[in-house]
Each structure stands twice: as C-alpha cells, then as structure tokens.
Amino acid sequence: MDDDYEPEVLIEVQNLSKIFGGKPERALQMLRDGKTKDEILEKTGQTVGLNNISFQVFRGEIFVLMGLSGCGKSTLLRCLNRLIDPTEGSIVIGGDDIVAMNDDEIREFRRTKAGMIFQNFALLPHRNVLDNVAFGLEIQGINLEERHTKAGEALKMVGLAGYEQSMPDQLSGGMKQRVGLARALASDAEILLMDEAFSALDPLIRRDMQDELVELQERLNKTIIFVTHDLDEALKLGSRIALMKDGKIIQVGTSEEILMNPSNDYVERFVADVDMTRVLTAQDVMKKADPIISCRSGPRLAARLMKEYGISSLFVVTQHRQLKGIVFIDDVVEAVKKDLTTLEEIVINDLTTIDLTTPLGDIIPIIADSKYPLPVVDQDGKLKGIIVRGSVLSALARKESEPIVA
Amino acid sequence: MSLRFSIDLPKIPIGQFVSDIVDWIEANLGWLLDGITEVLRFLLNGFQDILSFLPPLAMVPILGILIFLITRRDIHLSLLSVAGLLLIWNLQLWDQAMMTLSLVIASTIIALLLGIPIGILAANNDSVNTVVRVLLDFMQTMPSFVYLIPAVIFFSLGNVPGMIATVVFAMPPAIRLTNLGIRQIPIELIEVSDAFGATPRQKLIMVQLPVAMPTIMAGVNQCIMLALSMVVIASMIGAGGLGYQVLVGIQRVDIAMGFEAGLAIVVIAIILDRITQGLIKAEKPRE
Numbered sequence: 001m002d003d004d005y006e007p008e009v010l011i012e013v014q015n016l017s018k019i020f021g022g023k024p025e026r027a028l029q030m031l032r033d034g035k036t037k038d039e040i041l042e043k044t045g046q047t048v049g050l051n052n053i054s055f056q057v058f059r060g061e062i063f064v065l066m067g068l069s070g071c072g073k074s075t076l077l078r079c080l081n082r083l084i085d086p087t088e089g090s091i092v093i094g095g096d097d098i099v100a101m102n103d104d105e106i107r108e109f110r111r112t113k114a115g116m117i118f119q120n121f122a123l124l125p126h127r128n129v130l131d132n133v134a135f136g137l138e139i140q141g142i143n144l145e146e147r148h149t150k151a152g153e154a155l156k157m158v159g160l161a162g163y164e165q166s167m168p169d170q171l172s173g174g175m176k177q178r179v180g181l182a183r184a185l186a187s188d189a190e191i192l193l194m195d196e197a198f199s200a201l202d203p204l205i206r207r208d209m210q211d212e213l214v215e216l217q218e219r220l221n222k223t224i225i226f227v228t229h230d231l232d233e234a235l236k237l238g239s240r241i242a243l244m245k246d247g248k249i250i251q252v253g254t255s256e257e258i259l260m261n262p263s264n265d266y267v268e269r270f271v272a273d274v275d276m277t278r279v280l281t282a283q284d285v286m287k288k289a290d291p292i293i294s295c296r297s298g299p300r301l302a303a304r305l306m307k308e309y310g311i312s313s314l315f316v317v318t319q320h321r322q323l324k325g326i327v328f329i330d331d332v333v334e335a336v337k338k339d340l341t342t343l344e345e346i347v348i349n350d351l352t353t354i355d356l357t358t359p360l361g362d363i364i365p366i367i368a369d370s371k372y373p374l375p376v377v378d379q380d381g382k383l384k385g386i387i388v389r390g391s392v393l394s395a396l397a398r399k400e401s402e403p404i405v406a
Numbered sequence: 407m408s409l410r411f412s413i414d415l416p417k418i419p420i421g422q423f424v425s426d427i428v429d430w431i432e433a434n435l436g437w438l439l440d441g442i443t444e445v446l447r448f449l450l451n452g453f454q455d456i457l458s459f460l461p462p463l464a465m466v467p468i469l470g471i472l473i474f475l476i477t478r479r480d481i482h483l484s485l486l487s488v489a490g491l492l493l494i495w496n497l498q499l500w501d502q503a504m505m506t507l508s509l510v511i512a513s514t515i516i517a518l519l520l521g522i523p524i525g526i527l528a529a530n531n532d533s534v535n536t537v538v539r540v541l542l543d544f545m546q547t548m549p550s551f552v553y554l555i556p557a558v559i560f561f562s563l564g565n566v567p568g569m570i571a572t573v574v575f576a577m578p579p580a581i582r583l584t585n586l587g588i589r590q591i592p593i594e595l596i597e598v599s600d601a602f603g604a605t606p607r608q609k610l611i612m613v614q615l616p617v618a619m620p621t622i623m624a625g626v627n628q629c630i631m632l633a634l635s636m637v638v639i640a641s642m643i644g645a646g647g648l649g650y651q652v653l654v655g656i657q658r659v660d661i662a663m664g665f666e667a668g669l670a671i672v673v674i675a676i677i678l679d680r681i682t683q684g685l686i687k688a689e690k691p692r693e
Contacts, residue, residue, distance in 0.1 A: 083600055111603035122594035126616045136602040138612065187602070 007058035010191070010223050011080070016053040016089030018075055018247075021046030024087045037246050049075040050086065051247040062217060062224040064238035066231065072247040073227045077193050080225060081114045082106050093191070111140050115184030119196035121176040123168040129155065129179050130164035136187040147186075154186040155179075157216065174205040181213075185220070194226045198233065210236055231270060235259070235279050243267055255279065277361035282354045285363075285395040286376045286385030292317050295324045298342060299335035302327055313372040315383060316347050323375055323383040325349040353377045356384060360395065367392060428559055439560055446512070446566045453508035462495045473677070477684040486680075490673035499648060499670045506647030507674060509565065509637045513572040514630050521577040521629065522622065525584025526610065535585065542578045550575055550636060554643050568637065568645025576633040583625030587618030620686055627682035634675055648674075 019027045027046040030039070037048045050072050057063045065073040078084040080091060082098060091098040093113065101109060115136065123132050130151050131138075137147035155161055158178040168176060177197060184192055198206045210233060217224065228234050234241050235255040242252045243266075251263040259279065262268035291305045292315045302314055306329055314332075316324040324347060331346040340346075354363060354376045367374055373386040432439075460468070470488040477483055494503045528535040553571040561567035595617060599609040615622070641649030648667045655664025 081601060083597055107603040107605065109603075110601055114601075116598070116601035118594045118598065120592070120594055122592070122598045124595065124598075124613060124617065126619070135598070135612070139599075139602050139604045139608055183602075193601075 007061070009056045010059040010094060011057035011225075012090075012092045013056070013080075014054045014090045014092075016050055016076070016079060016086050016091065018049035018072075018079060018084065019046050019087045020049050028088060048247050049084075050079065053089070053247075053249055055242055055249060055252055057223060057225065058239075059223055060221045061239035062213075062226055062237050064234040064241045065225065065227045065244060066229065066234040066238075066241055067244035068229055071244040073229075073244050074195055075247075076244070077195055077225060077227050080191075080193060081110050081116065111136065112187065113189050114191040114193055115187055115189040117177070117180045117184050117192065117194045117197045119200055121168075121173075121180045121200070123176055123179055125168055127168075128164065129160065129166050129168070129171070132168065132179055133182045133186050135183055140187065150188075151182070151186050154182040157185060157220075158182045159212070172205075173201050174209060177201060177209060181216075190223060192222050192224045194224060196227055196229070199228065199230065206233070213237065232279070243270065277359065277364065280360040280395055281356065282358045282360075282363060282376045282387060283356045283384070285360060285391050286387050287391050289315060289375070289383050289386045292321075292383065293327075293343070294319065295343060295347070299327075299332050299340055299346070302332045302343060303329075303336055306332065315375055315386065316343055317383050321382045323351070323353065323377050323381055326351055326372060326375075328372075351375060354387060360392065363387060364392060431560070442570075443561060443566050446516070446569050449512040449515070450508055450565055450569065453511050454505060457504040457508055458501065462491075462500045466491045466495065473681060477681055480680075480684055483677075483680050483684065487677045490677060494670045494673060497666045497670060499651065499667060502646070502648045502651055502667070503670050503674060506634075506637055506649065506671070509569060509572065509640075509645060509647055510630065510633045510674075510678070513569045513576060513633045513637065514626075516569070517573045517577040517629050517633065518580050518626060520573070521580030521625070522584050524577075525581045525622075525625075526588065526614075528581065528585045529588035529614075530606075538581060538585070542582060545574075545578055550639060553636070554640065557640075558643050563644035565645050567643050568640030571640050571643070572633050572636040575636040576629045579628035579632065580622075580625045583628065584618070584622050587621030587625070588614050590621070591617045623682065623686040627679065627686060630678050630682055631675065634671070634678065638671060 017028065017031060019031075021027065021044070024046065027040050027044045027048065030043065031048060031051060035043075037051070040046060040048055053076060065076055067073050075084055079086045080093070080098070082101070086099060089099070093109075096109070098106070098109065124135065127135070130148060133151035133154050134147040137150055142150075152161070152164065155164065158181050160175060160178050160182065163171070163175070168179070171179065177200075180197070198209050201209060213224075214237065226234075226237055228237075235258075238255055240252060240254055241258055243250045243258065245266055251258060251267050253261075258267065259271055262271055291309055293302050293305060295316050295318055306312065306314055312329040314327050316327055318324055326348050327343055327346050328348070335343070335346050352366060352370065352374065354366070354374050356376060356378055363374065367387060367389055373388045375383055376385045376387060378384050457465070459465075466488055469491060470484050473487050474481065474484040494500055524538060528538045553575050554567075557567035557571040557574075561570055591614060595613055596609070599613045604612065637645060637647065638649035638652060641647070641653045648671050651667035652664050652671070654660070655662075655667060
C-alpha cells in the first residue's frame with residue numbers, strides 16, 4: 001500500500017454484462033432501460049448474472065470481490081478467464097481483449113497467464129500431491145522431469161515439502177488448499193483467481209491461510225482477484241474491495257474507504273457488524289511516542305520529563321529511534337540519588353513489543369495485563385508509537401469517521 | 407352383421423414389411439455382415455487357441471498366477487480359482503468351459519470397445535444422451551431371449567450369432583455406467599481442467615476417465631456378468647460351450663449332465679465376478 005508509485009492497470013473490465021438463458025437480446029435491452037433483475041426474470045425467464053460492470057485491477061494488488069451468495073461475484077471471476085462467456089462488454093488483460101479470443105488463444109491465456117484456486121480445492125483424487133501440482137504444467141506439455149522440479153518448488157513455497165507422494169484424501173483441508181495454491185503457482189501465472197478459496201476451511205486454519213497468502217504475496221507480487229462473502233476476510237486481504245449486489249458493483253475502494261464512507265445503505269448494513277478488532281491494527285490505534293529519551297541521556301533528564309508529562313515510565317531509544325527499553329520512575333529517582341550519569345543500569349530491556357500490523361483483537365489481552373504502555377515497533381525494531389489503554393477503548397467506541405490517531 | 411364387417415378390416419402387413427427390410431439388407435449389406443462375421447470368428451478363435459494351447463493341468467496354475475497378478479496379490483481368490491478350475495477339469499468339462507470363457511472374453515471386449523466410447527459421447531453431449539437413453543430403456547424392457555431373433559436372421563446359427571446377441575445384451579451397462587461416471591464428476595474438477603487450459607482430449611484422458619474409473623469398472627463387471635448369462639442362453643442358436651451342455655441336459659432330461667455343466671458355469675461366474683470386483687476396489691481412491 002505504498003503511495004509513492006503510480007499503480008499500473010493490469011485488468012480493465014468495461015460494461016460487462018452476463019445474461020443466463022437462450023436469447024439474451026431482449027433481456028439486455030430491458031437491462032439498458034433500467035429494469036430490475038426480478039422484472040427481467042418475470043418477463044423473459046432469463047437471469048441477469050452481471051449488470052454493466054466496470055472496474056480496474058492494478059498490477060500487484062489483491063482485489064477482493066465481495067458480496068452475499070448469488071450476487072454474481074463467482075460469475076464475474078469466471079468471466080475473467082472465460083469459464084463463463086460474458087454476454088456483453090470487454091475485458092482487457094495486459095493489453096489483450098479476453099472476450100475476443102478464440103478457443104486456442106483463451107486456452108493459451110489460461111495456461112500461462114491466470115491460475116485458479118477453487119473453494120472445494122478440486123484436487124484430482126487419483127493423483128498424488130506432486131502430480132496434482134504438476135497438472136497445469138502437464139497440460140502445457142512440459143516434460144516429466146521439469147514439471148516435477150517446478151511442482152516441487154511450488155510445494156516448497158506453500159510449506160508442503162515432504163508431502164509429494166501423499167494422496168489428496170490423506171490431507172487436511174488446509175493442506176489441500178495449499179496444494180491448490182501450489183498448483184496455481186506452479187505455472188508461474190501472473191494472475192491468480194481465487195474463488196472463495198478459504199471459505200471451506202475452519203476459522204483458525206482460514207486465518208493461517210490468509211496470513212500466509214499475504215506473506216506469499218509480499219514475496220511473489222502476483223495480481224490476485226479474490227472472491228469472498230466474508231467481510232472480515234475481504235478487509236484483511238484486500239488492497240481494494242469491490243462490493244457487489246444483484247450483479248452490480250456497489251462500491252469499490254480500500255477497506256478504510258468502505259468502512260468509513262459506505263456509499264449507500266446496503267454497504268452500511270453490510271459493514272455494520274464488522275468486528276473492528278480484526279480490522280484495526282496497531283498502527284491505527286497507536287499514539288505518537290512522546291516523550292522518549294535517548295539512551296545517552298541521564299536520569300535527571302528522565303526525571304524531569306516524567307514530571308513534566310505526569311507519567312511513570314519512559315521509553316529509551318538509540319539515536320536511530322531503535323527501541324532499547326523502558327525506565328520506571330522509582331528506578332529513576334533511585335539513580336538520581338546515587339548520582340548515576342547514564343540510564344544504562346536501570347533500563348529494562350525485556351519488553352513486550354507489538355508489530356505495526358498486529359490486529360487490535362490480539363493487542364487487547366496484552367494491554368490488559370501490561371503495567372506500562374505497549375511500544376509499537378517496525379521490522380527494524382524502530383519505535384513507531386505507543387499504545388495505551390485509552391487509545392484502544394476510544395478506537396473501539398468510535399462511531400463516526402473521525403481520525404483514530406490522536 | 408356390423409361386427410363381422412369390422413373383422414374384415416385388412417391386416418396391417420407388419421411382418422411382410424420387416425421381411426422386406428431383411429431381404430433388402432441381406433441383398434445389399436451382405437458384405438458388411440460377412441465382414442462382421444469374419445472379425446468375430448477371428449477374435450473368438452484367437453482366444454480359444456490361447457486358452458487351449460496348453461493341456462488343462464498346465465493351464466490351471468498359469469490362470470491361477472494370472473489371477474494373482476491381476477488382483478494385486480489376492481491369494482485367497484487365486485487358490486479358490488485354482489480349486490474351481492480343477493473341479494471343472496475333473497468333471498471333464500474343460501474344453502466346453504474354455505469355449506464359454508472365450509465367448510465371454512471376446513464378446514465383452516467388443517461390447518466395451520463399443521459401449522465405453524458411446525458412454526463418453528453421451529456424457530459430453532446431451533442430444534446423444536437423450537437418444538442413447540431412449541434406446542437403452544427400450545432394450546432393457548425386452549427379454550434377453552428376443553435378442554436371439556435378429557442374430558439368427560442375419561448370421562444364421564453358430565458361435566458368431568451367439569456373440570452378436572451377447573454383445574448387444576451386455577453393452578447397456580457399459581454405456582450407462584460410463585455415462586454416469588463421467589456425469590457425476592464434481593463440476594469443480596471439470597472447471598479445473600478448463601481453467602488450466604486443457605483441450606477436450608486432455609480433459610477426457612487426464613480428468614474425466616480416471617475420476618470416473620471406479621464407476622466404469624462397475625460397468626465392466628456388469629458387462630462381463632451379463633455376457634456370461636447370454637452366452638449360456640445363446641446355446642439355443644448354436645453357440646458352443648457349457649451352455650450347450652445345459653441345453654442338452656434339459657432336452658434329454660439328463661439331470662446329472664445339466665447340473666455338472668451348471669456348476670461349471672457358476673464356478674466361472676464367481677471367478678470372473680471376484681476378479682472384476684477386486685479391480686473396482688483397486689480403482690477407488692486409497693484411504
């Protein structure tokens with residue numbers, strides 16, 4: 001989510017509609033006239049799957065299609081690799097018009113450009129894990145040795161090295177979906193189409209898989225279209241989210257935008273019961289770490305700062321804002337009495353620290369037990385902010401779109 | 407008076423009509439019928455030559471080992487089969503049994519060669535499926551006995567018409583279960599092959615057939631069992647083997663002869679059934 005580069009459009013969908021049924025012309029016309037899905041079904045007996053959908057997907061993002069069942073999200077996903085042929089509209093991916101492709105071209109596109117991952121894993125029951133992963137490569141006509149090497153690498157990527165010879169029905173749900181993921185990764189396609197990929201997994205495993213997908217994505221930088229009906233999942237994974245209803249996209253935006261500015265009542269109702277403790281992370285609720293003290297300063301300065309700000313503890317950092325530890329008021333007073341010149345003797349290094357991306361839900365039990373504010377650090381151990389009980393409570397109580405950070 | 411008048415309505419000449427068709431076929435398609443006869447006879451003779459190449463006492467252990475290998479080391483079945491075959495030899499029905507076995511194997515092979523592709527076609531095409539289903543339903547309402555009539559009309563008497571009737575009779579389960587097996591493959595597995603860019607041919611070979619294989623094997627089992635039962639009935643139009651012994655037993659009211667031949671048929675039926683059942687189990691995904 002860096003803001004400093006101009007996102008490059010990889011997938012451009014324009015005015016896409018899908019009518020299920022024999023002769024779509026009349027239904028399409030009615031759709032253009034603004035008739036509803038139900039009216040069209042009643043008059044023509046045809047079902048509107050997608051209604052005039054346009055959106056863009058940027059290279060390297062996780063784009064989530066979200067909505068309740070029957071809203072058309074899976075249909076839309078299947079239009080992207082033409083498992084379902086759209087009735088009208090265009091889909092341009094990397095400069096090529098998918099809708100205009102003939103059978104051979106679309107086959108080539110599916111083989112090399114877009115891998116797909118399915119809700120119920122869709123592993124071939126008669127093949128072992130390695131040959132399941134190599135399935136796409138086999139279709140491409142790659143020889144046995146090379147495809148086993150590549151499949152082995154893909155398995156390693158998803159943490160299933162050593163399971164090559166297992167059969168699918170010997171694996172747990174989470175492992176099966178890892179195989180599904182590896183199968184899509186093996187052909188090195190740039191785009192991954194994930195259809196409710198984690199919905200069939202139980203909640204704990206699902207969370208693990210979500211974390212792992214995010215981690216994989218950081219390394220591989222694929223463009224992922226992720227279909228889900230679970231808003232929490234959408235918020236956790238999505239760089240941007242498209243909310244769908246009745247075959248239409250209601251709102252596209254980042255999770256923040258959707259939560260804070262629901263574009264209409266439907267979106268608002270949808271997001272009303274979001275578990276905020278999973279949406280908000282440490283960086284959303286932390287306060288600026290001020291004051292802090294350098295490890296080179298002495299106890300007298302520490303004592304003065306504490307008095308001035310009315311606090312009983314102070315975080316100690318290096319010149320580069322690297323977190324060193326914490327000092328407490330009692331020890332500082334003692335040190336002043338003993339006439340020590342540095343804080344080194346009284347710094348307590350053994351601290352619980354919080355990552356920038358730790359969800360609020362995980363922070364709450366820690367802060368409840370902590371006697372001092374929690375330091376939030378980045379990957380390099382630099383102090384980015386602190387979390388006090390008050391900021392957690394105010395974030396949870398927040399109603400309007402007021403900024404969280406004080 | 408009026409009643410009598412109605413009886414005088416002209417008879418619809420169905421029999422004459424059919425007879426004309428048969429005449430036409432015999433006059434114009436004789437070469438085809440001869441060709442079919444030659445192929446079937448060649449196949450039948452081939453299997454018969456193989457099965458009677460060695461004397462019974464050499465053949466029994468060979469068959470036992472073969473069964474052991476086919477069933478992936480089912481020692482019980484192998485020993486049971488050897489015992490059964492020795493019993494047949496002891497009853498002096500060996501030659502007839504090998505004749506029956508040849509008829510069954512040759513007929514089954516042809517029935518499968520025709521039935522499985524038709525099943526695949528029906529599974530992938532709804533119009534073909536409709537036609538095939540109507541035909542199969544019609545065929546299954548007919549008593550097996552009736553299949554003998556066209557066989558005799560076109561191929562006269564002997565082993566070959568027996569095989570024709572057997573093929574027609576044994577083919578439906580192969581078609582039906584191939585069709586069923588492919589149609590009940592989960593939609594996601596079909597989508598997987600499409601989504602990864604498989605051609606229709608790759609989809610068939612890499613996904614549809616292997617996934618449907620347990621069901622197809624159940625069809626093969628049914629096909630073999632039906633073939634055996636029809637080969638016995640076909641003795642009425644001159645097919646040889648154990649069925650003929652049973653028929654003679656019935657005609658002469660020779661209980662001993664009829665019973666022994668019947669027992670030999672049961673032995674062969676059990677062996678064939680157990681082998682193919684074993685194959686079905688082997689095809690099912692492992693635990």
